[in-house]
Amino acid sequence: DADVTQTPRNRITKTGKRIMLECSQTKGHDRMYWYRQDPGLGLRLIYYSFDVKDINKGEISDGYSVSRQAQAKFSLSLESAIPNQTALYFCATSDPSGRLYNEQFFGPGTRLTVL
Amino acid sequence: GESVGLHLPTLSVQEGDNSIINCAYSNSASDYFIWYKQESGKGPQFIIDIRSNMDKRQGQRVTVLLNKTVKHLSLQIAATQPGDSAVYFCAEKDRGSTLGRLYFGRGTQLTVWP
Numbered sequence: 001d002a003d004v005t006q007t008p009r010n011r012i013t014k015t016g017k018r019i020m021l022e023c024s025q026t027k028g029h030d031r032m033y034w035y036r037q038d039p040g041l042g043l044r045l046i047y048y049s050f051d052v053k054d055i056n057k058g059e060i061s062d063g064y065s066v067s068r069q070a071q072a073k074f075s076l077s078l079e080s081a082i083p084n085q086t087a088l089y090f091c092a093t094s095d096p097s098g099r100l101y102n103e104q105f106f107g108p109g110t111r112l113t114v115l
Numbered sequence: 116g117e118s119v120g121l122h123l124p125t126l127s128v129q130e131g132d133n134s135i136i137n138c139a140y141s142n143s144a145s146d147y148f149i150w151y152k153q154e155s156g157k158g159p160q161f162i163i164d165i166r167s168n169m170d171k172r173q174g175q176r177v178t179v180l181l182n183k184t185v186k187h188l189s190l191q192i193a194a195t196q197p198g199d200s201a202v203y204f205c206a207e208k209d210r211g212s213t214l215g216r217l218y219f220g221r222g223t224q225l226t227v228w229p
Contacts, residue, residue, distance in 0.1 A: 004158075035219075040124070040221055041221060042204060042219045042220055042221040042222050043159070043204065043219040044219075045216065048216065090158050090159070092158075103149060103161050103164065104217060105161075106151075106158030106159045106160070107158050108156075108157055108158050109156075109157070109158050
């Protein structure tokens with residue numbers, strides 16, 4: 001079973017629609033992250049959360065919001081989707097107490113297309 | 116601008132040859148570096164890491180070299196195999212960051228030819 005799962009895996013939507021991408025993890029990690037990946041730009045951090053009560057903006061948070069419903073769940077919302085939010089979105093987790101405390105474990109990604 | 120970047124966006128090698136993927140960084144305060152591999156349709160996966168107090172670290176068929184003088188990081192893959200075809204990212208962490216944030220480079224596409 002995958003440790004970090006994302007739903008949906010693919011989504012096509014229209015401009016102006018509200019979209020929620022969900023991430024769940026069974027690793028027991030406190031830290032969770034949302035990244036966006038565009039061709040040639042690598043991974044850019046949208047939001048991160050270090051526990052259920054902690055939410056922080058990343059490099060490119062405008063147009064996005066998040067919710068940390070539980071230790072295992074971290075959702076990313078696009079309140080009003082626009083075409084330039086078409087991208088591949090990744091959720092990741094990390095464990096600050098582990099040996100590789102900076103390693104982040106990634107989900108399989110959600111491919112979002114905004115028409 | 117980005118503090119982590121790659122010299123070459125693509126690299127093609129013959130199966131069995133060694134591959135070298137490079138990464139330049141600009142933040143002298145970075146104290147930890149990771150290499151990730153991303154196969155098509157999948158999320159990035161950890162390959163190997165290195166702390167700034169080291170110059171070299173070896174794993175299975177992979178070696179990471181760190182040159183702090185010129186702020187350069189490289190990933191060497193020995194006897195490259197078709198399964199090594201993927202995008203490779205380097206990532207860095209700032210020494211002053213207690214939050215564990217990683218900053219990623221743009222990636223290099225490695226293609227292995229039979």
